[in-house]
Amino acid sequence: xxxxxxxxxxxxxxxxxxxxxxxxxxxxxxxxxxxxxxxxxxxxxxxxxxxxxxxxxxxxxxxxxxxxxxxxxxxxxxxxxxxxxxxxxxxxxxxxxxxxxxxxxxxxxxxxxxxxxxxxxxxxxxxxxxxxxxxxxxxxxxxxxxxxxxxxxxxxxxxxxxxxxxxxxxxxxxxxxxxxxxxxxxxxxxxxxxxxxxxxxxxxxxxxxxxxxxxxxxxxxxxxxxxxxxxxxxxxxxxxxxxxxxxxxxxxxxxxxxxxxxxxxxxxxxxxxxxxxxxxxxxxxxxxxxxxxxxxxxxxxxxxxxxxxx
Amino acid sequence: xxxxxxxxxxxxxxxxxxxxxxxxxxxxxxxxxxxxxxxxxxxxxxxxxxxxxxxxxxxxxxxxxxxxxxxxxxxxxxxxxxxxxxxxxxxxxxxxxxxxxxxxxxxxxxxxxxxxxxxxxxxxxxxxxxxxxxxxxxxxxxxxxxxxxxxxxxxxxxxxxxxxxxxxxxxxxxxxxxxxxxxxxxxxxxxxxxxxxxxxxxxxxxxxxxxxxxxxxxxxxxxxxxxxxxxxxxxxxxxxxxxxxxxxxxxxxxxxxxxxxxxxxxxx
Numbered sequence: 188x189x190x191x192x193x194x195x196x197x198x199x200x201x202x203x204x205x206x207x208x209x210x211x212x213x214x215x216x217x218x219x220x221x222x223x224x225x226x227x228x229x230x231x232x233x234x235x236x237x238x239x240x241x242x243x244x245x246x247x248x249x250x251x252x253x254x255x256x257x258x259x260x261x262x263x264x265x266x267x268x269x270x271x272x273x274x275x276x277x278x279x280x281x282x283x284x285x286x287x288x289x290x291x292x293x294x295x296x297x298x299x300x301x302x303x304x305x306x307x308x309x310x311x312x313x314x315x316x317x318x319x320x321x322x323x324x325x326x327x328x329x330x331x332x333x334x335x336x337x338x339x340x341x342x343x344x345x346x347x348x349x350x351x352x353x354x355x356x357x358x359x360x361x362x363x364x365x366x367x368x369x370x371x372x373x374x375x376x377x378x379x380x381x382x383x384x385x386x387x388x389x390x391x392x393x394x395x396x397x398x399x400x401x402x403x404x405x406x407x408x409x410x411x412x413x414x415x416x417x418x419x420x421x422x423x424x425x426x427x428x429x430x431x432x433x434x435x436x437x438x439x440x441x442x443x444x445x446x447x448x449x450x451x452x453x454x455x456x457x458x459x460x461x462x463x464x465x466x467x468x469x470x471x472x473x474x475x476x477x478x479x480x481x482x483x484x485x486x487x488x489x490x491x492x493x494x495x496x497x
Numbered sequence: 498x499x500x501x502x503x504x505x506x507x508x509x510x511x512x513x514x515x516x517x518x519x520x521x522x523x524x525x526x527x528x529x530x531x532x533x534x535x536x537x538x539x540x541x542x543x544x545x546x547x548x549x550x551x552x553x554x555x556x557x558x559x560x561x562x563x564x565x566x567x568x569x570x571x572x573x574x575x576x577x578x579x580x581x582x583x584x585x586x587x588x589x590x591x592x593x594x595x596x597x598x599x600x601x602x603x604x605x606x607x608x609x610x611x612x613x614x615x616x617x618x619x620x621x622x623x624x625x626x627x628x629x630x631x632x633x634x635x636x637x638x639x640x641x642x643x644x645x646x647x648x649x650x651x652x653x654x655x656x657x658x659x660x661x662x663x664x665x666x667x668x669x670x671x672x673x674x675x676x677x678x679x680x681x682x683x684x685x686x687x688x689x690x691x692x693x694x695x696x697x698x699x700x701x702x703x704x705x706x707x708x709x710x711x712x713x714x715x716x717x718x719x720x721x722x723x724x725x726x727x728x729x730x731x732x733x734x735x736x737x738x739x740x741x742x743x744x745x746x747x748x749x750x751x752x753x754x755x756x757x758x759x760x761x762x763x764x765x
Contacts, residue, residue, distance in 0.1 A: 344579070345580060347692070347694060491677065496690060
């Protein structure tokens, strides 16, 4: 109990030290490295942070480990005035039991917690399924006509996997078929973008309904002047370029291929902007990121690392 | 000269009945001290001029308890799968006896809980009751408020209608725009790359197990601090702001820089 009292009598402020500054520099280098050169700069930064962090921890715990800590003069006086009880056994049986109980408890807790925490977090990031979506034969898509295509990316999940894309057959340049396939996920916060214009019956055209391996696919012809989002008013032109409102980039697009005469949607990618239109479009393509994330300009530094995506 | 009256038979019997009724309490008290602890918890001295404003905290607690109880009962009938969620909500509201009432209590009670917490917070702020030595309790209270709002966010998805779905899409994507960690947080909340069945079950688990557990822990800490530090008197009070309970030992350390003041019979 005497030891306990002593702990309370004396203020335990850490000695003045420069180690935290080195630690902070290391962290800064690590973060900058994540943007500029994750492999080398971040490793160096991490190393600096580790070394200085260790030195800092060593300094801060010197007193606990029984080393004489560097003390400022005025505090040294205060310390000298305090009465120290005679030192007992340096490492008593009590202490040993205390440390081993805490240590073993920590190890057991870790063994139990780590896999459970892993199960809580990792499934969202690993083994994500790649989807191929068959939206029907090429002949369903009249050249130059827009279609609102709705389909399920994973029929086993049911309606919750229903998605929409805007598809236009641009005809073939040479022998290569060209399609513009724009995702309807708004680049602001992910609401469903709508075609600004009449569709289907008003045009005197019928919806095309196909049964593919992705279940029922509906192709509804439309004549959009652009695309618009009902949630917060983001507007896009027919190439998906942002024309007004809060979105930070153009609409995402689907990669595609023609398989056995069918149009098959592959993975999605993000787009900063598109120059020209249709088959001549020059698409500035990026890896898929979430809505609201900047992929170009200075703001991209806020998103140095994205979860892996298909 | 008054002669001391012998207790009548009826009085004796009443005494015996009382003793018999209290016997279980005595039994518990002797073995656990819990009766004394409960009295210590409930029968506290409060400043004479504390009034209705001081009831907002316990009102918030009551609102939380209503949410907990109605939530447990709703969980008996709710089915957290994309196919069944909406129809099970319809079943609760339209078919099950009094289901509309319990769901209504839970739905409106959620707003009442948040509103009461804000009023309680405003009272504490305007009365200056967050000041030393109660700063930590303010911090704990803020954490409860944030978790309460997280309950609102996760609970909003569960009806699984269009409003719920798209509000959650927007909410998750808002989180996703936070610098650096945002995209990872969003993918964790979604339970994968796309919103789907996993999202619903993750939100359900957080809404009914993870966050309420954390809130209960923090409320316990909040109440412990209220009991340890006592209720502060209002700013217009003539009493000193920080009356100590006579039986409470003084704090061992008043601060790192101040001299230590020792009270009387501390436990050491």
